[in-house]
Amino acid sequence: MNYQSLIYFKTVAELQHYTRAANELYITQPALSKAIRNLESEFGTALFQKDGRNVTLTKSGKLFYEYVKRSVDEIDEGIAAVRRLTDIERNTIFLSALFSMYAIYLPDKVLRFRHQNPGCRFSMEYKYTTAILHDVLKGRAELGICSDFDTKGEFSSLKKLVLYKEPISLLVGKDHPFAGRKKISVEELRGERFIVYIRSNLGTNKIIADLCRPYGFEPNIVAEAYNDYGVFGMVSAGDGIAIIPTIGVLNFNGITQVALDVDFPLTRDINIVWKANSQLSPMAARFRNMLVECSRLEAAEQAAGQDTVQDAGRDTGLASD
Secondary structure, eight states: OOHHHHHHHHHHHHHOOHHHHHHHHTSOHHHHHHHHHHHHHHHTSOSEEEETTEEEEOHHHHHHHHHHHHHHHHHHHHHHHHHHHHHHHTTEEEEEEETTHHHHTHHHHHHHHHHHOTTOEEEEEEEOHHHHHHHHHHTSOSEEEEOOOOSSGGGTTEEEEEEEEEEEEEEEETTSTTTTOSEEOGGGGTTOEEEEESSOSSHHHHHHHHHHGGGTOOOEEEEEESSHHHHHHHHHTTSOBEEEEOGGGTTOTTEEEEEEOOSSOOEEEEEEEEETTSOOOHHHHHHHHHHHHHHHHHHHHHHHHHHHHHHHHHHHTOOOO
């Protein structure tokens, strides 16, 4: 028995078909059948049984599969970890970030950092908050950029710092009854069909639930999308409404932004995240520190701009709303 025979067994078990498994493995079907027979001979028992044109696991096969799956997954993670370590030593930063970061935040920051650190490389994946947190927890990414989460329980080993706040608004299709309205009360959302990101209790989904709960109802979620464009498309088609960040919506046809009648600015925190008990590579730590410093400077500039507006308002006798 060797590692390759375990891969063969796992693939047949999951596809339940020798021909499809052979195609997946890029080997001939007779070679795959022989490898499985050798494995069964080594055990002295059948691992598969015929089920029409397919094959299914026997009782012994089901038991063995659980161990094989865990073992192969661990080996694959180990291989990936060694490759990541090699890349890190070559100054590669592994980053997992929200889809919206692709266009509105990271390009400028990455370009600036690469100018300062010419030997640096980035390996970036774009996901939703829960997946990003799991990437950082599992070591698939050194840094994450995601929405807010509770640093207790499952994510207690993570540290976070807020980079900036992102405005959130109600989005409706151009033919929706809310289109054209200046403001919508939260109570009016009762019974509306909600389009959300992949369902979880974190990020924007948590904000929506927290918004509706004081009014005695839960959002009626009818569809989930993996990214912003999926949400935009379904809202534009009239399949439902959404409450999500609005920065990327400006040029999307068929969508109207409507303000929610609430007593506080509706925003979400965008955080930089890393493992608290794990030392970042020098390059990843440098990039994190640059993002935090940029955030501090941008916040200071924004505050100075607001002070200037307020001063101008006082000088002209106008109030700044």
